[in-house]
Amino acid sequence: MQKNIRNLKIALHNLGCKVNNYEMDVMSQKIKEAGGIIVPFGEKADVYIINTCTVTNIADRKSRQMLHKAKKENPDSVVVAVGCYVETGIEGVKKDECIDLAVGNNKKAEIVEILDEFLEVRNEYDDKTLGGTSIIDINKTSEYEDMTLSELPGRTRAYIKIQDGCNQFCTYCVIPYARGRIRSRDMDDILAEIEGLVKKGCKEVVLTGIHISSYGVDKGESAIIDLVEKINGIEGLERVRLSSLEPRIITRENAKRLGALKKLCPHFHLSLQSGSDSVLKRMNRHYTSADFKAGVEYLREVFENPAITTDIIVGFPGETEEEFEECRKFVEDINFYEIHVFKYSPRKGTVAAGMKEQLTDRQKSERSDVLLDLTKAQSKSYREGFIGKELSVLWEDTEEINKITYVIGHTDRYVRVAVPESEANAYGAISGEISKVIPRRFLNTDTLLI
Structure with a gap:
C-alpha cells in the first residue's frame, strides 16, 4: 500500500453523540484536504475509520461490530478505531485482529498525520498505537484539542x-x-x-x-x-x-x-x-x-x-x-x-x-x-398546541412517508413540520432556508403537516 492517504478510498462511520458528529465532520474535512477520497461506509475502501462510542456496554458492542464489519468488507484494508472505545478498552483493542490502528481522543485532529505515519512505518510497531503516539493519557491532559470546521457539513x-x-x-x-x-x-x-x-x-x-x-x-x-x-x-x-x-x-x-x-x-x-x-x-x-x-x-x-x-x-x-x-x-x-x-x-x-x-x-x-x-x-x-399558529421552520431534507415525498424541517422549539414536495415552493420550503408556515393537522405522531 502507498505511504500516504492521497487518492485512497476512505470510509467513515460515526457512533454516539453530537460531539462525535462534530469531530467526524472535522476529520472528514481534513482527509479531503489531504487528497483522500471519501466513500460511503458500505463500499469497499482502502481505509475504514470508525468513530466509536463507549457510553454503554451496548455502545461498546456496536463499536466492535462496525470495526469487524469493515474488516470483513475488505480484509486488506486498514481499519482504524477512533475515540471513546479506544480510551476505555485499549487492551481489548490491541488484541482485536480486525483493528489495525487505534487513535484516542485529543488526537482526532491529527488523523491525517497519524494515518500517513502508519502507512509509512506500519510494520515497525505491533501495538496499534504507533509506539503510544496515537493515544495519550486523556485523564492527565489540560489542553483542548484544536479543531475547526471551515466547510458546512451535509446537514442544514x-x-x-x-x-x-x-x-x-x-x-x-x-x-x-x-x-x-x-x-x-x-x-x-x-x-x-x-x-x-x-x-x-x-x-x-x-x-x-x-x-x-x-x-x-x-x-x-x-x-x-x-x-x-x-x-x-x-x-x-x-x-x-x-x-x-x-x-x-x-x-x-x-x-x-x-x-x-x-x-x-x-x-x-x-x-x-x-x-x-x-x-x-x-x-x-x-x-x-x-x-x-x-x-x-x-x-x-x-x-x-x-x-x-x-x-x-x-x-x-x-x-x-x-x-x-x-x-x-x-x-x-x-x-x-x-x-x-x-x-x-x-x-x-x-x-x-x-x-x-x-x-x-x-x-x-x-x-x-x-x-x-x-x-x-x-x-x-x-x-x-402549535396547530393553526404561524411557525418559522428551518427546512432540511426530503422524506417519503406513505409513498408521498415531503420536505421536512424543524421549528425553533424543534417541532417537526412537513409539506408535500409538490407544494414546497409555494411555502418557501427549500433546504437550508427558513420560512413561516401554518401547520393544520398531524401528518403522523411526531410531525405536523402544513
Missing part, C-alpha cells in the same frame, strides 16, 4: 464543539474516563468558526460538548451564558441552539439573560435522570428535583411555551417502587415536551455497576413502558 445546521471532558463523575457514567477533565475552547476561536460557517450559508448552530455548562470553569469562570450572548450578535446567523445543560446553570438571572437573546431557540434539554431525590443522590447528581423544577419555572417565566426535554434512567440500582412513583409523578408535573427514557445498564468500571440490588430486565422494561406512554401523550399535547 452545524454542530459547534465548545468544550470537552467532564468533572461530574456520576456513578453510572464512564465518560469522564473516556474524555478526561473539562477543557474549554477559546471563545474567539468559536466565534470565528461560526462567522466562517455563516458566510457559507449556515443558518443555525448547535453548541455542543461533553458538559457545556462547565464551559470556562477550567479557566476560573463560568462563561457559557457570556458565549451565547456573543454568538447571538453574529450578523447573518439566525438561530443558536444549546445541547444538554446542567439544571443548576438555569438560575433566574441566567434565564433572564438567555430570554433577552432573540436568536436563541427556546428549546432546552435539561438532564434530569430521575425525579426521586434519593435516586439522584445515589447517582451522584449534584442537584435535587426541587432545583430542577425551579430551573424549568425560570425558563417558563421568560420564554413563551419553551420546549423542555430531558433524559431519565429507569431501574437504577436499588430503585424502589416508591422511588419510581416519585419519578413518574415528577415527570407528570413538569410536563416535558420529550423524554429520552433509558433502561439502566451496568457499565463496567463505574461505581453503580458494583451496587447491590440490581433490578431485573423485566422491572426496567415495565418502568420504561410507563414513562414512554407518558412522554408520548405529553409530546403529542405539546405539538398539538
